[in-house]
Amino acid sequence: MKLLIFTLTLILFTQPGFSQNHFKRNDIYIETGGNGLFISANYERQLTKEPGLGVRMGIGMYSENTFYLTVPIGINYLFTTNNPKGFIDAGLGTTFARENAKLFWEKKTIQDDHFVSFIPSIGYRRHTTQNMMWRISCTPVINQYGFVPWIGFSVGKRF
Template sequence: MLLFAISFLAFSPAMAQQAEGKRNSFFLELGGNGGFYSLNYDRILMASGGWSLAGRMGAMYYGTDSGGMEAGRSVWLAAPLEVSWLRGRRNHRLELGLGVTPLYQEYPEEGSSQEKELRLLPVGRVGYRFQRAEGGMFYKAGFTPMAQFNHEEASLGRGVFLPWFGLAVGYTLKQ
């Protein structure tokens, strides 16, 4: 999360002007960093010699109501954050990314209590991105593995590896 914030703040507007083509995109990703889905904003921060640096932030909400007084309600809130390195000179690019997804979960426990938990899920990305320099439709697909830790697993240095995939479609603004 810190890497993402530093990347957004570190690049002055002058450096951002070097970015190839259009810089701002909005997209819906199914799977990927948000788990089920996420609505996202992506910005190309800078570009040089066929490489580009992009930052992304998103949001996901998922809730269920099991019905009944004892069953309770489950809620998942996620905010995917990612920094990606893009390789390619035209519309087709390799995307390599690192990020973190803060995930808030609320779910029923035995009895009538609600368990609340905040997790930070490290996420990687290896994928393909189609993005026209002049703006317009935007597509991407990628392998987005996650690691999941709870407090006990993290203290023992263990966690769960979750192989995951994402498909996205969106729009790059024509500026």
């Protein structure tokens, strides 16, 4: 009788463990183009236990005639597709850029050049069986200098 009670208790308490979702909610990745403008390292966290709303933040660089430190932040939403490892990735982001890699909280001088870009995005994201991810996105850049069509490609690790 004790063995039966022990077995039933074990089944009741371990059952939820077998049905847990294995969706990984954290991504760390390198992105070329995209929200970081040239290249950036990013961390992304899904706020739900299933694919859905997520937030991201990174640090990167952009260089035209001078070097800029960039800080991309944003939100995104993963829409499921027929493929359980493929998603439509739609997001809105803002990227802060400051000349000569000066930290954003340092005292500004007359020569400081900085700008803020608004970057909407739409793309395709794929999760692999090795807990890797890749994404390709259309990420047009909108800022004080105008509108620039842009694309981004990301590759990274899920955990």
